Amino acid sequence: MRRRRRGFEERENNERWLVSYADFITLLFATFVVMYSVSNVNEGRYRVLSNALSDAFGYLHKNPTSHATPPVIASIVSPTPLKPNRNSEIDKQKKEARKMQELADRILKVLAPLVRDGQVRVVNTGRGIAVEINASVLFPPAQAVLRPDSVGGLKAVAAVLADIEEAMQVEGHTDDTPISTQQFPSNWELSSARASSVVRFFIANGIPAGRLSAIGYADNRPVSAESTAEARALNRRVTLLILSPTASAEQNKH
Numbered sequence: 001m002r003r004r005r006r007g008f009e010e011r012e013n014n015e016r017w018l019v020s021y022a023d024f025i026t027l028l029f030a031t032f033v034v035m036y037s038v039s040n041v042n043e044g045r046y047r048v049l050s051n052a053l054s055d056a057f058g059y060l061h062k063n064p065t066s067h068a069t070p071p072v073i074a075s076i077v078s079p080t081p082l083k084p085n086r087n088s089e090i091d092k093q094k095k096e097a098r099k100m101q102e103l104a105d106r107i108l109k110v111l112a113p114l115v116r117d118g119q120v121r122v123v124n125t126g127r128g129i130a131v132e133i134n135a136s137v138l139f140p141p142a143q144a145v146l147r148p149d150s151v152g153g154l155k156a157v158a159a160v161l162a163d164i165e166e167a168m169q170v171e172g173h174t175d176d177t178p179i180s181t182q183q184f185p186s187n188w189e190l191s192s193a194r195a196s197s198v199v200r201f202f203i204a205n206g207i208p209a210g211r212l213s214a215i216g217y218a219d220n221r222p223v224s225a226e227s228t229a230e231a232r233a234l235n236r237r238v239t240l241l242i243l244s245p246t247a248s249a250e251q252n253k254h
Helices: 017-039 043-062 085-110 112-116 148-161 187-204 229-235 245-253
Strands: 120-124 128-134 168-173 212-216 237-243
Touching: 085 112, 085 120, 085 128, 085 148, 085 245, 112 120, 148 187, 168 187, 187 212, 187 237, 237 245
Parallel strands: 168 212
Antiparallel strands: 120 128, 128 237, 168 237
């Protein structure tokens, strides 16, 4: 008769492969999380990812034979990724550019005859829309009182500008011919007085004073550096600068 063994034979553990398999799956999942995080740069997510990975690998190190589910690290993956700030900024710039182009088109329409004659130029600058009006259209020589026949065009422009909220600068420019009269001792006074005349006209026609400013540059910002009569005529001008929403907001901060 066979002698009965005192204990049971230890059965061979055929499930050891599960430990390696679980480690492999964890590492693979962690790799995908890292790749996702790199494609969506966010300092806060990196910090959460680092802590989660440390917890996960620390858990495996302390429990090498455990079949329990490791700590969840998928919680750092947002189901609705945040839209990058750069995209929203680009959309804002496009919307602003469209708005300024539409405004420029409206001004070109109401001043079409003067544009065709070369007396008015509308330019889209980095800060906004510049409407350059030849001084001879608005003022008699060496004076700062508006011509009666310029009122119609300025009223049409004022009607367009009354619909917007952006700030505006009216700039007076002269040529390099010195002036010295009792009313205008220099070109500084003449250019400032002409800009102020246009500002007062706009205020009288419905544009809030808080959106307007008058600046005199004398002959310091010529459009042509030549010393011909044609160049001097170009330099004598009044520029209406309609600031873009961004530039207008910046100016209001100061």
